[in-house]
Amino acid sequence: MAIVVKSAVAEVARKTNMRVAHDTYSALDKTVEALLAAAIKRSKANNRKTIMPADL
Numbered sequence: 039m040a041i042v043v044k045s046a047v048a049e050v051a052r053k054t055n056m057r058v059a060h061d062t063y064s065a066l067d068k069t070v071e072a073l074l075a076a077a078i079k080r081s082k083a084n085n086r087k088t089i090m091p092a093d094l
Contacts, residue, residue, distance in 0.1 A: 040063070041070045042063060044058075077089045077093035080093040
């Protein structure tokens with residue numbers, strides 16, 4: 039499942055006169071998924087059902 043919006047990533051890159059390699063999107067998705075999994079684990083450990091900024 040794609041989490042990252044490709045057009046948004048590409049837009050940020052374009053603003054800095056950069057390009058994004060095709061495989062960057064899947065790597066970025068995996069990074070975000072791992073970050074969310076850790077945040078979910080921390081949130082559950084604190085008996086919450088809401089992920090908060092501190093969980094990231």
